[in-house]
Amino acid sequence: MVFESVPYGPRSYVFSPKWFYGFDSIIEFIAVIVSILLVYYSYRCFRLTKENKYLYFSTAFLSITLAFIAKIIGTLAIYKPVITRTALGSTIHQTFTSLTPYSINAIALIIHFFFMLLGFMILFLIISKLSWKNQRVIVLLVYFVFLATWISVIHYQLFYVTSFVILLLVTYSYYQNYMEIKSEKARFVLIAFGILLVSQAFFVFVIYSKTIYVLAELIQLLGFIYLLIPFILIFKKKPKRVK
Amino acid sequence: MIVKRRGKLEIIADILRSIQNKEGKIKPTHLLYKSNLSHAKLMEYVDILLEKGMIEERLVKGKKMFFMKDQGHKFLLEFERIKEFSDSFGL
Numbered sequence: 001m002v003f004e005s006v007p008y009g010p011r012s013y014v015f016s017p018k019w020f021y022g023f024d025s026i027i028e029f030i031a032v033i034v035s036i037l038l039v040y041y042s043y044r045c046f047r048l049t050k051e052n053k054y055l056y057f058s059t060a061f062l063s064i065t066l067a068f069i070a071k072i073i074g075t076l077a078i079y080k081p082v083i084t085r086t087a088l089g090s091t092i093h094q095t096f097t098s099l100t101p102y103s104i105n106a107i108a109l110i111i112h113f114f115f116m117l118l119g120f121m122i123l124f125l126i127i128s129k130l131s132w133k134n135q136r137v138i139v140l141l142v143y144f145v146f147l148a149t150w151i152s153v154i155h156y157q158l159f160y161v162t163s164f165v166i167l168l169l170v171t172y173s174y175y176q177n178y179m180e181i182k183s184e185k186a187r188f189v190l191i192a193f194g195i196l197l198v199s200q201a202f203f204v205f206v207i208y209s210k211t212i213y214v215l216a217e218l219i220q221l222l223g224f225i226y227l228l229i230p231f232i233l234i235f236k237k238k239p240k241r242v243k
Numbered sequence: 244m245i246v247k248r249r250g251k252l253e254i255i256a257d258i259l260r261s262i263q264n265k266e267g268k269i270k271p272t273h274l275l276y277k278s279n280l281s282h283a284k285l286m287e288y289v290d291i292l293l294e295k296g297m298i299e300e301r302l303v304k305g306k307k308m309f310f311m312k313d314q315g316h317k318f319l320l321e322f323e324r325i326k327e328f329s330d331s332f333g334l
Contacts, residue, residue: 045325049252053334127333177333185331230331234324 013109013156014078017210020217021079027221028068034224035065037231056126063119067112074108077101113159114149120166121145127173157204164200171197185230192226199223254280255297256322258288259315262298267311274309 016024038061046054078101121141130137152159174190202216249257261277262269269277275285289309292298297315301308328334 041328045328048321049325053329057332057334174333177330181330183327183330185327186333189331189333231328234327234331237320237324237327 014075014105015206015210015213016075016217017214020210020214024213024217025072025075025079027217028072030221031224032065032068032072034228034231035061035068037228039065041231053126056122060119060122060126063115063122067115067119070108070111070115074105074112077104077108109156110149110153113152114145117145117148117159117162117166118142120163120170124166124170124173127170127177157207160200160203164197164204167193167197167200185233188226188230188233192223192229195219195223195226252322254278254288255292256319258285258292259297259311259319262309262311262315263319268303268308270306270308 039058042054042058042061046052046058121144125138125141148158148162152162171190171193174186174193178186178190199216199219202212202219206213206216258274258278261274265273274289275282278285278288280288289298292315293300295314295318296312297318298309299312301310
């Protein structure tokens with residue numbers, strides 16, 4: 001379903017079938033938890049080692065976390081408009097009288113598009129081993145993130161196509177990483193990004209069928225579960241004690 | 244083949260691993276051989292490890308030996324986790 005709040009302006013999108021309302025938010029909430037774990041641990045690595053690559057990785061997943069939070073807020077505004085009648089909701093509503101659930105959804109989706117693309121792009125920059133010495137390339141890529149977000153506001157499919165392309169490059173880099181490292185954990189990371197790539201491909205076609213949206217969300221959930229596995233395996237490692 | 248220089252943390256981890264592999268205690272000469280460092284450099288790192296409480300120096304039958312402490316085990320575990328995280332996520 002596409003709702004147009006302002007002609008040629010930001011659009012409000014709800015692709016979920018009614019029976020799936022809220023389940024997609026739960027899936028995205030799980031994605032938020034996995035992303036926060038990665039943000040926390042990579043930031044901890046940065047604090048301990050002072051190596052910037054961990055800080056950038058943390059920033060990438062922080063951006064992905066914000067993207068999912070924005071989407072959850074945006075969809076809940078439509079699924080549960082009763083939220084606007086709560087004390088906080090009505091205060092916001094009185095301050096911004098022009099805000100309707102659809103305009104909240106539209107604004108949240110722009111934020112979702114921007115932070116998701118930015119997160120994937122930072123991830124691509126880190127695993128491509130691009131450093132700040134390549135400033136011009138980085139500035140150009142960030143410009144493309146803005147551009148893609150802008151056009152995605154009118155043509156939502158461009159967002160998923162762009163995510164798909166960036167994730168394709170990220171997945172290929174993880175394939176190379178797995179071939180080099182050959183570890184079980186690197187394989188799980190590769191599978192996770194491969195699954196997330198497939199989910200983005202499904203998201204491109206959600207306008208044609210609500211079932212595709214459900215499938216895309218479930219595939220995305222599987223991708224984040226796979227992303228959690230290597231993380232758990234690393235922490236399962238017990239200290240080696242000497243008698 | 245390009246050989247990457249070890250960072251400070253990697254050197255510390257290598258020293259601790261050498262001690263851990265020798266059942267938690269090692270003679271200074273063995274440590275020098277295992278750590279692949281000059282004597283002066285090794286002593287610099289040993290001082291850091293002693294100061295941080297990761298190893299301790301004891302006399303066994305009149306001979307100096309280094310023993311790994313709990314703090315050392317904790318550091319090594321944390322370092323190995325970070326390394327695995329870094330390798331798995333291609334960092």
